[in-house]
Amino acid sequence: MEDEKHPDVTPANATGDSDDSSLQDGIKAIEAISQAWTRTALVVAYFSILLMAFVTSLEGQVINSLLVFVTSSFQNHSMVSTINVVQGVINAVVKPPMAKIADVFGRTEAFCVSIALYTLGYIVMASSQGVSNYAAAQIFYSAGSTGLMILQQVFIADTTDLSWRALMSTLPDLPFLVTTWIGSIIGGGIMKSSGSWRWAYGMWAIILPVAFLPLLFSLVMNTRRAKQLGIAPERKTLQGSVPQILVNLWRDLDMGGIILLSASFALILIPCTIAATLPGGWQNREVIAMITIGAILLVIYPCWEMSTRFGKKYGVKGTLAKVLEYTAPYPLTPLHLLKSRTFAAGCILITFYFIAFYLSVFPYFYSYLMVVRNLDMQSATYITQIFSFSSTVSSIIISIIIKLTKRYKWFVVIGASLYTLGLGLMMKYRTETSSLSAIIGCQVLIGFGGGMLNVPTQLGVQASAGHQNVAAATAMFLTVISIGSAIGSAISGAVWGKGIPAKLTEYLPEASKVNATAIYGDITVALSYEVGTPERIAISRSYQETMTTLLTIAVCMCAPILLCSIFMTDYKLDEMEQGVKGLVIGGEIGEDGKKKDVKKGNPYNPVSWFKRS
Structure with a gap:
């Protein structure tokens, strides 16, 4: 394979992807914008990216803390897994089309579509009267939020060189350092003050579009600036008669x-x-x-x-x-990428990483903490969010080290090892008699390992693609994340759905067996039994044994993670084709995809900050 023979040369170098004639209109448009950035425009754009990341991060923490109560209000707590699978399926299928929309029509247009879908999804969820309506609303919400997530990463890839990309790609994760701890408080506060979860959903339909406005303004203004400079591309997809436009859409969007x-x-x-x-x-x-x-x-x-x-x-x-x-x-999946050892290994690795995650940390670990460990909603949420906090801190630290060393592979290997060790310890300390501090320690270890391998793996996948395919490579990487999440949710839902009812029927006292269905379907019914009663002991035992099964499967899923981390190529990031053109964070990229000599005061080198007016 090419990255085995030429470890510092991407497949794009050999396939001619840098040829402008092969670039689609949206890629040409962002290249034109990157040559027209001003100091104010780029600062405003990244401020908006961070602001939207904070909003979506806080939204996720608030909603996750309320999900079991939402489904329980519809008398169907077990639908948590089904809703997660619906999200996973939509997430998996939306990313490549959204990347295509960004490549064909432009980043601005794709962002607008994502924000519109996100807003519509929350409006429908807030007004839903049943679990079927709520699950249907996930189609719009998942499409919008997933599109926003990939477009943020594509935008960062468009405006950074490889050595800075890992650090800048952690920008959307920074809010987790704060929102991890306040999300459940806000969610609980809304539940107490209003007595309903609906406003906790509806308010995001207002907040996120407002946070998007600065980025929209920056992209629109710099598109106009690129046109004034005569470097904006001609848009061909929507030219011609209606039949010709339909043919163009079929061809260009695949x-x-x-x-x-x-x-x-x-x-x-x-x-x-x-x-x-x-x-x-x-x-x-x-x-x-x-x-x-x-x-x-x-x-x-x-x-x-x-x-x-x-x-x-x-x-x-x-x-x-x-x-x-x-x-x-213009295939949705650039097939030549599959010939890259690094691309294939990275995608397989992250798939199994998220399968293991959805069998352990999410979604039923939260229910386990409340029922088996008898923790309140806020305490259980804090423990489940330790993963997000520690993985964010870890990814930031590792990204800084990658910037200094220009290497990434061995951080992936170490991270995979720590992740596996953490899951193994989590299985050891899953009993109700184990120390709570041990469970917390496991979450820290799992999160730290996850942060060490997640961002560097994405960087390796992007490094294996040329500029024509950087959005597609990012989309495929994020798509297999969703596939792994959906598979993990499907397995956990099947194990949970089969294990809990059977064990409740086996362990509950004879007089309480008739309540097994109600206990399984609504977590509030399970929590209504006092700790120490025969019913609560039976419920806790059922949860604990089922959780053990999930963790056992999760640990087995770590074997491919360890293997794939070793097979990734150890690229020297500063010597590769950068996958972007124009003025970006980290320097100026020439037409050949190589970095130009960075001079003192370069306006796009964050070390010297921005000088262009």
Whole structure:
């Protein structure tokens, strides 16, 4: 593979991705903007990125602390896992299309679409009258929040060189240092003051659009500046007659690939979490049919993505050649990236990382703490958020070290080892008699290991892509995160959905067995039994044993993480093609993708700060 033979050269160097003729309009537009940045514009843009990150981080902490009560208010606490899977499926299928929208139409347009979907999602959630409406609203919310997340990372990749990228990519994570500790307080305060969770959802439909306005203003003004300088690209996708525009959209967005990928993920992942609740379980005909069709579509997907390239390579003639010319000339998944050892290893690693995460730290660890450890809502939330806090601190520290050393690989290896060790210790201390400080220590260790491998792995994946594919590579990396999350949620939901009812039926006193369904479906019913009563002992035992099963599976998922971390290439970041052009954080990038000599006072070197007026 290419990164084995030339460890400091990206695949893009060999494939000619730096050729402007191969760039789509949105990429050309951000390159033009990067050459037109002013001091004020770039400061305002990053201020807005940080502000939106704070809003979404706080929103996540508030909502997570209330989710079990929302679903319990609909008498369906067990739907927590299903909602997480719905989110995971939408998250998985939205990222590549959103990256495509950003590449074809521009970063500004993609940001606007994401903000609109996010706002609509929260409006629908705040007004939902049942769990089905609430779950349906997750489609809009997940699409918007996921789009916003990837676009923030793409924007940072557009405006930084590789040596600064790891540090700057932690910017959206910085708010976790604060919001981790105040989210549950705000959520609890809203519940107490209003008696309802609805305002805790509805207020974000107002706050986030306001936080987005500075970035929107900065992008719009610098687009105008680029046009005045004569460097803005001509937008071709929406030119011509209506039929021609439709053909352009099909070709440039790879609509066929989007449909195949979205359908395959939905048909495979959703049945995985609801199978246990359906008559016949995994033997249910609908479940088997959906998974089978999804698997077939997933096999067809790469064939579709290779179709245009296949036609050109083998000289297909006639009508078929014309058809293949418009199938996937701009594939959703750049297939040459899959030949990169670093790209493949990074994507596999992060997939199993999040499978393990959703089997351990989230979503049922919170319920375990409240039922087995008898912690109140605020204390349980604090413990579950230790991971976010410690991983954020860890990622910042490691990113600074990466900036100084220009290396990333061995931080991934060490992080994978610490993550595995933390999960192993978490399994050891899962009993109700173990020290609470030991559980807290496990969360710190897991979080520190996660922070050490997450950001550097993303950096390695981005380093393996050229400028044409940096958004696609970022999207694919974040997509497999969602796939891992969905798979982890599906497994945890299946284990929890099968384990808890069976164990409650086995352990509850005879007189209380009739309440097993109510106890399983509503956490407030489980908490209503006093500690020390036969019912509460049976409930705690059921939760504890099921949690042990989840943690055992999570530890097994760490083996591929350790293996893939070793297979990633140890790039020398300052000697590679940077994947951007123009003036960015860290220096000026030439047309060849290489950094120019950084002179004292360079306006885009954060060491000397901004000088351009």
